[in-house]
Amino acid sequence: MAKTILILYTAHHAPLDVPFSDKKYQRCYEALYTIGESMGLHLCRAPLTWYNEKDNRFDRTWEFSHGQWKISGPVVPDLVLDRTRGYSDTDPIRRLIAHRFLFIHDPAFTRLANDKYGVARLLPQYFKPYQKVETVTELQEAISTIPGDMIVIKPNVGSGGEGVHILNKADISKIDIHYPAIIQEIIDNSKGVPGLSCTYHDLRLMFIDDELTYSYIRTPRPGSLLANIAQGGSMDFVPKEKIPSSLQPIIDATRELFSIFPDKLYTIDTIFDETGKPWIVEFNSMPGMFFPEEEKVLMQEVYTKFLNKLKNILDRPPKKDLLTTVIISSPSDKALYQAFQSDTYRLAYTAFAIEAAQQGVQLYRAPINWYEQDYQTFQSAWYWDGWSWVLQANVTPQVIYDKATHTPQSLVIKRALERLFPLVNPIDFSLHAGSKLYTTQTFSNYTKPLHLAQDHIELETITHSIPGEKIVLKPDRGNSGEGIFIYTKGETLPKEITFPIFAQEFIDSSAGIPGVMQGLHDLRLIFSQEQLIYSYYRTPRKGSFLANLAQGGTQTMVEKNDIPASIWKVVELVQAYYSNFSEKIYTIDFMFDKTGKPWIIELNTMPGLYPDESERPYIQKLYRAIIDTLKRSAVKRT
Secondary structure, eight states, rough: OOEEEEESSSSSSOOOOOOOOHHHHHHHHHHHHHHHHHHEEEEEEEEGGGEEOOOTTSSSSSEEEETTTEEOOOOSSSEEEEEEEEEGGGGGGHHHHHHOOOOEHHHHHHHHHHHHHHHHHHHHHSSSSSSEEHHHHHHHHHHHOSSEEEEEEEOSSTTTTTTTTEEGGGGGGGSSOOSSSEEEEOOOTTTOOTOOSSSSEEEEEEEEETTTEEEEEEEOOOTTTOOOOOOOEEEEEEOOSOOOOOOOHHHHHHHHHTTOOOEEEEEEEEEEEETTTTEEEESSOOOOOOOOOOHHHHHHHHHHHHHHHHHHHHHHHOOOOOOOEEEEEEETTTTTTTSSSHHHHHHHHHHHHHHHHHTEEEEEEEEEEEETTTTTTEEEEEEEESSSSEEEEEEEOSEEEEEOOOOHHHHHHHHHHHSSSSSEEEEHHHHHHHHHHHHHHHHGGGSEEEEEEEEEHHHHHHHHHOSSSSEEEOSSOOOOOTEEEETTTOOOOOOOOOOEEEEEEEOOOTTTTTTTTTEEEEEEEEEEETEEEEEEEOOOOTTOOOOOGGTTTTEEEOOOOSOOTTHHHHHHHHHHHTTTTTSSEEEEEEEEEETEEEEEEEESOOOHHHHHHHTGGGGHHHHHHHHHHHHHHHHHHH
């Protein structure tokens, strides 16, 4: 039976008995549908409003068969090809369709590629910078910073030249501007494309995945500077071998930027300045499918290639039945185009993902704010596909591994997740064990008391009541030594202090760990439930008292038999207190004072997955312990 591909568009502006408002596009779609039919595909098209949410189908669609357009339906498509306008990005019906069907493109790709302001900041060497303005005042301020008499003003999202104005600064009051808008220096492209044209232009490069499929020069109609076909521009196709070599760095950088999306169709629109240097104008994830009649052979070649791409997507075998696990992280402005903040994180998570897949678990990673409660899915999530980290749309977890910082906003989402999916670690465990104040109060015989200061005056008062020359200043939550200061009384307080903050007696750990080492240290024990996975001590860099690796510390592994016996009584106390939480991964960090007594520094419910060299031979134990915990949690919830 033929697979059905539905082409989704925003709204039907033609009369109900007319499939297209523009006849030139109708001819091209008729060719596309005919080629699809010859390949065993059934193509149809429908606006958002024809979708029946209740019955999960399109009640009506336009189809072309045997040389005739007709309305048919109902239709439940196998794949939806998104051709909606940019402003439909937040349309709830579109989002629901994207959730329920195989949907091309990934909405995350559409957001990234079509965000002119955002994507220009990712490739600043190839864009003239944009300024975003939301008021008349901001517009006037932005204009004053742009050189020359002419400017470009446009909406941040859109295509076809709609809302784009190229004008003299003095004429800005003569046009209607819809805010927010973006404004940009004009590029003098009057000298054309080197070796190809000698007038105003843009050069469009069309890609299917990473393959440059075809290209053409667009020339504005007389009296206009907008080259879009929808604005009356003309098009002249350019053989691949004649494309200027100066475009290759732009092509390579764009391929790298979009490599995180496995399936994509897009264009790069470029222009050349008066020196012959190319600049990116914008990307388009939904380029027009128009070809003039004289380019019939090229049109058939491109349409066939494109439909083969869609057919391959439909023919892919389903993924192995692995346990879908989403590791939630804290929100990040870079999350949409950067899976990890550093190569260290990338390498560690890659090793973790490979180990997980071998143990029957598919790992995904997503910022917590990508979770959509209405659909009970993550709108996108990163995963390792065997070659690189790529994005997948609409990931529904079976279990969650919590690596996101606790904030009021994240806790609301975590509570919603915990009601539907098993969560490792449980929220209430993380809230208590991850709080320095709570653990200090709970295990007071093995912790130095904390004193809360709301401002500098209160902190100065508190320091006098704490014994010793040094005190520790720290926030209630956090890891990697962030926000922690070792303060010597009488010195100026660090300017970086953020209130409220806790003050605590400094523990002189210079005598070392009894029977293990001498010198400043902390000792970390990593546990899965009540079982020790492994342990190590950390020593600070020279001139510092903070032993965290993120603060420049180094670590050395410690075998279980070498851990001082005085530790285990404290460990048993901690584990007994949290015994009602059955599935958990955590660390207990200790210091030993000059008498050899162990003190709890903190508990960490989100231990790092990225080892240093000494820990590398042991890290598989941690990965496997987490994987086993995730699998047990899923079984228990079931």
